[in-house]
Amino acid sequence: MVDRLPVQLPGIPQSVLLALQDQARLQGGVRLALVGGAVRDVLLHFNHSDPWRDLPDLDLVVEGNTEALAQGIRQRLGVERVPELRVHGSFGTVEMVLDGVLLDLAQSRQEHYPAPGENPVVDPGLLVDDLARRDFTVNAMALELGAGEAELLDLHGGQNDLAARQLNFLHAGSVKDDPTRVVRAARYAARLGFELAPQALEQVQATVGAWPWRWRPGDGLDGVPPALGTRLRMELELLFAREPWQQALCYLQVWGALPLLDASLQTDRFLFRRLRRAERLSVPLLCAFVAASEMPLLMAQRLQLPLQHQRWIAERMDFQAWLAEQVLPRPWQGWSAAHWTEELEARPWSAEVVALEVALMTPCWRPLLRWWGRWRHVKSPQTARDLIAKGFQPGPQLGEALRRSRLQCLESMR
Incomplete structure (x- = not known):
């Protein structure tokens, strides 16, 4: 040495x-x-x-x-x-x-x-x-x-x-004092190729099991020390931005540490598939990770996610409710591209919210993905100038004609 x-x-x-x-x-x-x-x-x-x-x-x-x-x-x-x-x-x-x-x-x-x-x-x-x-x-x-x-x-x-090549906490109360150290351990383990020392793993599991903190996952801002929520968010941001995030999350799951954030994430066998899909769709990974939890909006508030991400998560919850009440009970499998486009665009769902729903694997994710990737970009083959040249006057009728022309184009798509 x-x-x-x-x-x-x-x-x-x-x-x-x-x-x-x-x-x-x-x-x-x-x-x-x-x-x-x-x-x-x-x-x-x-x-x-x-x-x-x-x-x-x-x-x-x-x-x-x-x-x-x-x-x-x-x-x-x-x-x-x-x-x-x-x-x-x-x-x-x-x-x-x-x-x-x-x-x-x-x-x-x-x-x-x-x-x-x-x-x-x-x-x-x-x-x-x-x-x-x-x-x-x-x-x-x-x-x-x-x-x-x-x-x-x-x-x-x-x-x-x-x-x-192991990570050891400095003292027996390290995790109890600051649970963000567990997320940091996963970051370092993934980056350096280290393991958690046996006594460190025992401390993580014993502390999480005893739950010595006054807050619990699902608590709003009043239940969690604000600085702790900020520190957890910062560690997760670094995990997704700088580290081999799949390996880091795998460590957290193997250590039984994800209940620090949300117990449902610990048992979600599709979590990695959801996040890989979110990455391909350019959905912010931390936003998708939080949205996959059992109480996503509370978790987003507790971690103080950016307001835009909190809005997407809240809108996605409304979108889920619409799907459950008005889409999934119906024979949606036979809907055309035009029908899907009409249904989606008649409501205030942003493309980011639909991408988030696709990433999290709703039953009808395939047509939603087609809308997100192709159908929403389709334009009417005729322009407003073309229709005015045919005798249309500017106004609602012109807009309706453009809409019908676009839908006719979408009817031929899959």
């Missing part, structure tokens, strides 16, 4: 780390460490021959004054090398660009959870405190930036879990 690493690391410009080291040394009493996924991926690359994964930014923890460190770098190097510097929050979290690389600098801190699932209470702390508040042992290591080399700080057995 490598406990000391050269400052020049793959994917990380040497000039960036040297500038940070120099400034920490100049200010004195400042402890500076690279943390998070960069450290994990560096060790996977050096120790286990994994391919290097490009990093969108670098996360650093400062045991000292973060803003003073960042401002000192800018004063010494100038705005040409540090064109952007923004300070956020009471802890002086700094976002800066150095030599074209985005850096997130945060003051070291400690935290505790006042109640399961609530936001943590955060206070200043030491670097070791900051590492202890993280999600997994493989993400709780730090490369402390010393003179000429980076020294690895591993207090929680992260290297052993990297070697075993």
